[in-house]
Amino acid sequence: MEVEIRYFAAAREAAGIEGETVAVGDDSDVAALLTTLCRRHPDLVGPAASMRIAVDEDFADTDTPLHAGAVVALIPPVGGG
Amino acid sequence: MEVEIRYFAAAREAAGIEGETVAVGDDSDVAALLTTLCRRHPDLVGPAASMRIAVDEDFADTDTPLHAGAVVALIPPVGGG
Amino acid sequence: MADAFAITTEAIDADAVRAAVLGPESGAVVVFHGTVRERTLDRRVTYLEYEAYEPMALKAMTAIADDLVREHGVAAIACTHRVGRLDIGDDAMVVAVASPHRAAALAATADFIARLKQDVPIWKKEHFVGGAIWIGSPEDPQGEGSRPPEEAGA
Amino acid sequence: MADAFAITTEAIDADAVRAAVLGPESGAVVVFHGTVRERTLDRRVTYLEYEAYEPMALKAMTAIADDLVREHGVAAIACTHRVGRLDIGDDAMVVAVASPHRAAALAATADFIARLKQDVPIWKKEHFVGGAIWIGSPEDPQGEGSRPPEEAGA
Numbered sequence: 001m002e003v004e005i006r007y008f009a010a011a012r013e014a015a016g017i018e019g020e021t022v023a024v025g026d027d028s029d030v031a032a033l034l035t036t037l038c039r040r041h042p043d044l045v046g047p048a049a050s051m052r053i054a055v056d057e058d059f060a061d062t063d064t065p066l067h068a069g070a071v072v073a074l075i076p077p078v079g080g081g
Numbered sequence: 082m083e084v085e086i087r088y089f090a091a092a093r094e095a096a097g098i099e100g101e102t103v104a105v106g107d108d109s110d111v112a113a114l115l116t117t118l119c120r121r122h123p124d125l126v127g128p129a130a131s132m133r134i135a136v137d138e139d140f141a142d143t144d145t146p147l148h149a150g151a152v153v154a155l156i157p158p159v160g161g162g
Numbered sequence: 163m164a165d166a167f168a169i170t171t172e173a174i175d176a177d178a179v180r181a182a183v184l185g186p187e188s189g190a191v192v193v194f195h196g197t198v199r200e201r202t203l204d205r206r207v208t209y210l211e212y213e214a215y216e217p218m219a220l221k222a223m224t225a226i227a228d229d230l231v232r233e234h235g236v237a238a239i240a241c242t243h244r245v246g247r248l249d250i251g252d253d254a255m256v257v258a259v260a261s262p263h264r265a266a267a268l269a270a271t272a273d274f275i276a277r278l279k280q281d282v283p284i285w286k287k288e289h290f291v292g293g294a295i296w297i298g299s300p301e302d303p304q305g306e307g308s309r310p311p312e313e314a315g316a
Numbered sequence: 317m318a319d320a321f322a323i324t325t326e327a328i329d330a331d332a333v334r335a336a337v338l339g340p341e342s343g344a345v346v347v348f349h350g351t352v353r354e355r356t357l358d359r360r361v362t363y364l365e366y367e368a369y370e371p372m373a374l375k376a377m378t379a380i381a382d383d384l385v386r387e388h389g390v391a392a393i394a395c396t397h398r399v400g401r402l403d404i405g406d407d408a409m410v411v412a413v414a415s416p417h418r419a420a421a422l423a424a425t426a427d428f429i430a431r432l433k434q435d436v437p438i439w440k441k442e443h444f445v446g447g448a449i450w451i452g453s454p455e456d457p458q459g460e461g462s463r464p465p466e467e468a469g470a
Contacts, residue, residue, distance in 0.1 A: 008367060009450050010439075010450045010453055012367075047453075047454075049454075054437070057372040057375050073372065075369070075437050076452075076453060077450075077452035077453055078434070078436060078437055078438055078452060079438070079439055079450070079451035080368075080409065080433060080439070080440065081264075081397075081408065081432055087215065089283065090285035091285075128300075130300075131299065131300050135218055135283070138217055138221050139218075154218065154283070156283050157296060157298075157299060158298035158299055159279065159280070159281070159282060159283055159285060160284070160285055160286040160296065160298040161212070161278050161284030161286065162196045162254065162255050162275055162278055162284075176347075186353060186354040186355075187354060187355060188351060188353060189350065189351055189352070189353035190349070190351070191349040192347070192348055192425075193330075193346070193347040194344070194345070194346050194347075194418070194421075194422075195334075195345040196344060196418070197343055197345060198343070199341055199342060199343035200340040201341060262353065264348070264426070264429060265426070268348075268426050271422060
């Protein structure tokens with residue numbers, strides 16, 4: 001199945017793109033997806049340690065399962081205000 | 082000597098005037114003046130219990146001495162904001 | 163730049179109050195509006211009358227602000243209070259506090275208002291359906307310790 | 317009436333944010349401006365870049381505000397956050413909180429900003445003389461617990 005990735009801030013700079021569509025196994029969870037993304041973009045490995053992940057605009061855990069068409073965002077430490 | 086009196090809010094309504102010039106003895110303090118004012122305006126007797134007094138725009142005690150030309154204000158409980 | 167403290171009979175220009183505190187080091191600016199509300203306790207308010215002992219009120223606001231600038235390390239405090247007849251929805255008071263950090267700005271705002279309500283000679287007469295009362299007077303059911311000052315409305 | 321929550325690339329209209337919370341029962345309205353300041357720690361800021369994950373940021377702000385309306389009993393909360401390039405003195409964020417009583421309005425303002433800085437996907441890149449850094453990132457000397465969040469600037 002395919003999921004949509006959104007990169008923001010330091011994650012966008014590390015990946016070098018704003019987003020992409022990625023194919024993952026049907027039983028993939030967030031952790032499996034992150035492994036795939038770090039393999040595609042080695043510069044993500046360092047920043048990824050301090051990032052949170054959102055699935056469909058809610059924060060998710062590493063064991064949150066994915067579904068086809070899920071929108072997964074890499075959320076570096078935020079700093080609004 | 083003479084002092085200037087300013088009445089505000091409930092004190093103004095009780096005295097029926099906004100201010101007046103009052104003659105007091107040369108050694109008068111705030112307490113003596115208040116006695117004089119309550120004699121002139123009997124409706125002040127009740128409200129006076131909850132009022133503070135300012136002399137020359139600073140809060141004063143009942144034993145604060147007066148001077149000629151002092152501006153004495155009767156300050157009912159305040160309620161700005 | 164507007165005066166930091168003012169008493170006015172006109173509608174308050176909140177932008178001018180805010181402008182009086184702005185500076186390059188102030189990342190946090192709090193603007194507090196104390197607005198006439200339709201209902202206090204169970205009374206339906208029709209309008210308010212505010213009155214001030216203007217020179218003493220300005221002197222007292224300045225002294226309180228000087229204290230709080232020292233105490234909280236904020237950059238600047240300004241306040242304009244309106245007097246005369248005010249209707250529902252009118253701003254009675256606007257306070258602005260600028261500070262490098264927001265916690266100090268919010269704390270100084272709270273303290274400024276609390277001390278203004280305690281010690282600045284400004285009075286409010288509430289006209290409601292069936293009567294009128296000087297707020298804070300012994301006849302006022304919401305004044306004189308019947309509820310803690312930090313819970314009082316603006 | 318304007319939307320209660322918004323992300324914009326334009327200068328923030330603080331009056332519109334305030335207008336979004338006004339109501340007849342609200343005697344206390346707090347308007348908080350988070351403004352770009354010239355200096356943070358020992359760095360001389362030249363400009364900032366803000367970026368947001370807009371739909372999630374709006375959803376998160378709405379959820380936080382709903383929580384705080386319940387928790388503090390305030391009437392309404394609104395917030396507009398600016399993104400893109402901001403210069404010294406520009407407002408990055410304006411929060412407005414309306415409440416019958418001022419203590420609740422001030423507390424809800426403090427909590428809203430603290431939670432926004434924690435959980436709303438908006439990022440700030442500070443450009444200073446000699447470099448640039450994403451605020452809150454592991455490389456940021458003022459982020460990651462090096463000082464308590466309640467002391468952080470706006």
